[in-house]
């Protein structure tokens with residue numbers, strides 16, 4: 343198999359073979375991320391992809407699920423993705439669902455009709471690392487798109503019938519943007535129609551722009567309790583009917599559950615954590631993290 347640099351497997355997806363179709367990240371500029379900084383983006387050569395599909399078929403001939411890599415494989419053109427889907431369906435005839443991470447702007451060059459074709463070939467779910475619905479926060483971390491893009495591109499996915507996850511990255515606006523990051527993310531994520539909302543917490547990793555700003559006194563990160571208050575504000579204002587997942591350092595009892603049915607319990611659970619948890623211990627856990 344060809345795997346280049348960081349290999350990220352979504353821990354909340356059922357186990358499935360991983361097929362690399364791009365290398366690195368087509369954007370590679372987000373100020374909180376160092377995951378693909380050492381890899382130059384490029385589409386994987388088609389002969390590598392075909393070799394790897396054949397290898398998967400020899401080991402898991404019955405597999406009905408595939409996760410496509412790397413950072414944002416949906417950046418490939420419709421024609422390229424279509425060709426890859428055909429190869430996958432040729433060698434793995436039982437495939438029912440292909441999932442992958444995607445940037446919101448990966449969807450822009452694909453019409454609803456083209457998205458429907460990809461869906462019919464098995465691309466049923468995209469994991470959109472939106473990170474925020476607040477324009478100032480998105481701009482401050484160089485995400486490369488705004489809240490209007492999130493709404494417009496998610497609407498296209500809705501029309502095509504492709505499910506999507508949206509991710510809220512707790513803390514990326516620092517102290518100054520915390521409130522608007524929480525409120526506007528809740529507003530935009532509630533306007534969209536995600537099947538899953540995931541939340542993760544900021545860690546200032548080596549080599550990132552935010553760490554450099556922090557060292558120069560120009561980024562003021564939230565302390566643990568403030569991060570939890572920001573998450574609470576986001577949750578209180580979020581309204582959607584789907585699964586809610588959190589990768590916060592505190593493992594909440596109510597993780598990976600339907601949000602609408604459990605919103606009040608999730609809020610109570612988080613408030614209990616804010617009141618009782620050892621913030622020093624949580625900070626230690628966060629500082630030991632080596633990846634998003």
Ligand code: SF4
Pocket residue numbers: 367368369370371372375376377378413414445471
């Ligand atoms: S967060 Fe995603 S889009 Fe941004 S640089 Fe990292 S991998 Fe690329």
